[in-house]
Amino acid sequence: MSLEICLSFVVTFVLSLILVPIVGKVSKKLGIIAHTNKRTIHKGIIARTGGYAIYMSFLIGTMIFLKTDTQINAILIGGFIIFLTGFYDDIHDLSPKLKMLGQVIAALVVIIYGDIVLKGFTLPFLPESVSYILAIIITILWIVGISNAINLIDGLDGLCAGISIIVLVTISLTSLTYGRTDISSLSLLLAGAIGGFLVYNFHPASIFLGDCGALFIGFMIAVISLLGFGYKSSSFFTLGAPIVVLMVPIMDTFIAIIRRKVHHKSFSEADRNHLHHKLMFSLELGQTKSVLILYAVTVLFSLCSYLYLFDKVAATILFIALMVLFELFVEATNMIDRKYKPLLTILNIFIKSEYLPSIKDTKPYQRIIQKAKKKYAVILVLVIGIVFSMVFVLNNEEKVETQTPVTTEYIESQNETSLMSDIYNQLVTAINRGDKTAERQLVAAYFVSDYYTLSNKENGEIGGIDYFYAEKKDDFTAYARNEYYKEIQTDINLPEVIRYDILSNVVSYKALSGLEDYSYYDVKVQMTFKEINPILDTLQYTTTVTLIEKDQKFSVVAMENDNG
CATH class of the missing domain: 3.10.450 (Nuclear Transport Factor 2; Chain: A,)
Known part of the structure; x- marks a missing residue:
């Protein structure tokens, strides 16, 4: 990692460290403070414009360290639009539709002006124009989705900021592995700005991100990941890698959508059934421990993404293990519904614990259980075989890609370094x-x-x-x-x-x-x-x-x- 890239992180960190308390005092005087609702847990008067300090620190850092081109300009313009949308919402409470409109406009700026769109996305038997339109739609959904996912996890002191830093550092390291210093520098500039804010936002927080900060951070992470993320593979991994790294906010958002659909509630309606709430209230871990656990989970998912560069089998096994544990946590804490416990119910067929949900004692179920007892070993072997076959195919597919000569007019030097x-x-x-x-x-x-x-x-x-x-x-x-x-x-x-x-x-x-x-x-x-x-x-x-x-x-x- 070059000295300049490291210096960019330090500079934005220090700038943010200086600006955050100043912004906090001004916000309190202007009455821009965090309001309580069903989801919030804070007490007292706390400014909600910490994102303003992050945005200004990042902007100053880009002026010092980044050489602008069309793509960088598009990202900065889109970021400004998303920041203004969130900042206005922090002051006047925008309607969900108007907030969404601002996010879509910001996404269109980076797509149309910056030509930042999901690359290499094609569907068989369809014209290229249709595939390109679908790629644009997916890009908009990705940017809007990640922006809101990051915003939704901003529920505990230091949670959103800390997870965002872990994600951005992972993107930076992965990008450096393949020489993408531009992506690495952009990521660390933002990580440094968030780091300075985190000093004041960790429990007990003296200032909050606000929508201006959470939406801006989510937007930047989504757009940076579209620049390539460093992976030398298909368009699937262009989004596949950041999806893995962002698994905590993505799954929390996905589960929230299902939960509110099941209970016939509006998606914009706040509740206390998010991941961090379950850790804090259901498991009684408190704010600090809950946040640190989610940091650790994000690090493990980030490790999956980075490990995939060097050992695809190990990365796949680790990812499957994490997802199984994640599902068990969702079922055990009733994150979706009290009746939603498919994996625990299946496990209880074999272990028969009184503390786990059981299948109703009926003749049809009894017949299924009896057959399962006799043949569960065969089924288990088949399942394990299928999983490892998939891992082998993924690994072998990558080897075939590297061994098959790619048609290109560019000549590779015989004595290259x-x-x-x-x-x-x-x-x-x-x-x-x-x-x-x-x-x-x-x-x-x-x-x-x-x-x-x-x-x-x-x-x-x-x-x-x-x-x-x-x-x-x-x-x-x-x-x-x-x-x-x-x-x-x-x-x-x-x-x-x-x-x-x-x-x-x-x-x-x-x-x-x-x-x-x-x-x-x-x-x-x-x-x-x-x-x-x-x-x-x-x-x-x-x-x-x-x-x-x-x-x-x-x-x-x-x-x-x-x-x-």
Whole structure:
């Protein structure tokens, strides 16, 4: 993890730490305080605009550490809309319909302006246009759903803030594993801002998030996960990974919907049957212990997501075990209904405990039980066999994907470094997902990593030549031999690029003569060398690569030094 990314977390943490008490005092003077209802458990006058401090800290952090592009601008605009929606609701209590409208508008901004949508989503036998429309609908539902799920778990001191930090740190670590420093930096900027707030929000809380904070955090987590989350797989895992990490708020929301449907209540009607309420009241654990338990559960689900990168079987087994325990908790605490206990009832067929629900003593049930007693071993073996078969298929499917050559026009260097190999794998994944933004960033990254790395070059070999525009390769070769490659000496430590950071990715106004009608892009890349580059006399070097998109492929047409 680079020093700059770590520093971004520290800066937003400190900013939030300073701003929270100031915002709290102003809010109390203006009368913007938390009101009590059936779901709340707080006492006293407590400000409910802690989200304002988080938002301002995050915004200042982005101005300092992030290089904006179209996607970042779209996220910031959408975030501003969702923040205003929540902030207005904190003051005037918006109707559920108007609050939902604000969330949908914010989602449409990131979809239309930022082109942030579920990538690679296709359905067989349907036109691409229909699949794209469905992908947009799923994206809207995802953003709105996660925003509200995060808002719903904001019921105990420090619960929402702590879980959000765990989720964002997991996203950051996973993204760094695959070199997505942009996602990692964005995640830690927000995590730092929430961390400063958590100091004042942990029990006993002196300030609350409010809807402006909870909705903004939920919106940001939903959108950041749509940027890729670091997984090198299908669109299923684009959402599958964050679903696992966000299992606590997602399941709490899902159960709340079922519970209120069963009892014929409105979804917007507050109650005290959420996960945190059950821990606090049914199990009498109190606020602090309940919150810490839900932190631990979130960490375990996050571990599932991260572990999947390295050991899919272990991650799957851990996830199944957690879900079974989760279901047992739901049934034991009557989260849905007193009569809803399917798993406990099935278990009681075999263990016959007086403390567990039992099937009614009727002849039909008795016949079923007698047959089950005789054949339960066979059934159990079959169930175990099916579960492990599914795990094996998932694991084997991934192996087939990695072993099957993917059709791409981009050439992989024979003597590539570990960084180049990692970039190329990401490039293949981006092509399969149809993610053009990531594709051009990775083409630029592979090109500069190959061009500026000399430790793996043979005599006369020019790095990155295969990624340069075909009709201009001769000019590029001549340029390289008269510039960077002219300085090669056998008695120096040949440089190697070991890291890259994408600083910006924008539309370019440059164009080749006769090819003005094609799309051009400027991708600014910062490289870090293994040691000081003796040719450039620096450890880090920044260059802007211009690419043309032609024949469904990106090619480099120019390279400009940004180091002065």
